[in-house]
Amino acid sequence: MLRTPxxxxxxxxxxxxxxxxxxxxxxxxxxxYQYFNVPAGVYQGLMxxxxxxKYFHQNIKNAYSYRRIG
Structure with missing residues (x-):
């Protein structure tokens, strides 16, 4: 997956x-890490x-299942 700095x-x-x-x-x-079933609006909010x-900790960290990939 392409990531944006x-x-x-x-x-x-x-x-x-x-x-x-x-x-x-x-x-x-x-x-x-990959987080699953994250709505596009949450991604847009993060970006x-x-x-x-801060956005990650408040809206993503404990809200979605995830796995470490690297």
């Missing part, structure tokens, strides 16, 4: 597949948020 102290890059509603996040710490890390 983001300006964040926590997240390095973010990708999204609208067909499968899979959100992929690469963290500064090096881990890459337009003033703080990507």
């Amino acid at each position: 983001v300006a964040s102290s926590n997240l390095r890059s973010v990708g999204y597949d609208p067909q499968t509603q899979t959100l992929e996040i690469e963290f500064i710490s090096g881990g890459v 337009s948020a003033a703080s990507h890390g």
Whole structure:
């Protein structure tokens, strides 16, 4: 999945597949995680948020199932 770099102290890059509603996040710490059944609006909110890390913690972290892929 192609990811877009983001300006964040926590997240390095973010990708999204609208067909499968899979959100992929690469963290500064090096881990890459996929979050499942994430609506497009949540992805758009993440990308337009003033703080990507804060949005992630408030709206994604404990709300969706995930797996580490890298």
